[in-house]
Amino acid sequence: MNIVGKLHIDGLFEGRIASLDTVSVGKRGELHGHIQAQEIHVSGKIEGEINCAELIIENGGEVKGTVYCDELVIARKGSFIGERRLKSELKTLPQNSGTAADSHQGDDVDKMLSQMLDEKNDTPTNNR
Numbered sequence: 451m452n453i454v455g456k457l458h459i460d461g462l463f464e465g466r467i468a469s470l471d472t473v474s475v476g477k478r479g480e481l482h483g484h485i486q487a488q489e490i491h492v493s494g495k496i497e498g499e500i501n502c503a504e505l506i507i508e509n510g511g512e513v514k515g516t517v518y519c520d521e522l523v524i525a526r527k528g529s530f531i532g533e534r535r536l537k538s539e540l541k542t543l544p545q546n547s548g549t550a551a552d553s554h555q556g557d558d559v560d561k562m563l564s565q566m567l568d569e570k571n572d573t574p575t576n577n578r
Contacts, residue, residue, distance in 0.1 A: 460478050493510055496514070509528060514532055
């Protein structure tokens, strides 16, 4: 799923999400797969690979997997199990590490997000 705006999940989602904005997973939300966004807030559960500028795990939030982010905030009753790397390391991983970065999927998502942003900025607005 590719989106330009904000997204809130309060159910089960399996797959890939790419957003230019904020993605939040509510208390009853659960996400399994790959997620890329500017900012991610977790009150529910995420399992998989996460790529963002800022990840905030709220009280009761659970994250399991590999996280590539510049800033990581974990509330006192939040949970993180896995590996955290700086976002800048995403493109410098060795070819045999077994992550999405190895097959350049991260680059594809970056290109797709750039195209979405360009299209959004090129869309004329109706000023009445």
